[in-house]
């Protein structure tokens with residue numbers, strides 16, 4: 001047994017590299033994640049911190065052969081964006097796989113809805129990171145199609161549910177955009193004294 005094999009799998013690998021250098025990739029092509037990969041991606045989200053383990057989220061996967069169907073649904077039901085199906089098909093074609101990440105909060109005496117939305121958000125982030133870990137690139141989008149009530153109901157969401165993101169996943173060149181100017185860890189941190 002070598003030293004590394006005593007570690008939890010969770011702390012092996014290059015997680016800090018993925019976390020510290022992650023960028024979104026808007027230009028995504030085939031191949032997208034296979035069904036086995038999708039399983040791995042969803043599994044990663046089963047392990048996010050989750051108060052009372054309510055698991056308040058779910059995912060609808062739109063594979064490449066269903067993207068036009070999604071675009072047609074958008075076009076039939078959207079009330080807040082143009083219904084131009086050609087344009088919507090272009091949007092849906094931005095990646096070979098779209099994971100529609102849905103928050104499904106429930107009433108709970110100890111876990112407010114806000115906490116359950118955090119769990120749904122970190123579940124989506126975990127899926128994006130897992131996709132990166134498998135060698136795919138991704139882009140998290142929302143926009144009006146994530147909030148249009150008629151679209152949400154056509155997608156089968158209940159009144160309690162909401163979309164936290166459309167995760168566009170596929171293959172892409174390593175994103176070599178430099179990290180943007182922004183806050184540093186020192187800007188974000190203070191110590192209680």
Ligand SMILES: Cc1cc2nc3c(=O)[nH]c(=O)nc-3n(C[C@H](O)[C@H](O)[C@H](O)COP(=O)(O)O)c2cc1C
Nearest residue numbers: 022023024025139140141142143144164165175180
């Ligand atoms: C909840 C959420 C919604 C987002 N919605 C959009 C969106 O609709 N369109 C978009 O261009 N970026 C959106 N973004 C931001 C991008 O996914 C991406 O993080 C941002 O462009 C910065 O790029 P980077 O991830 O490479 O730093 C969203 C991010 C989050 C967390």
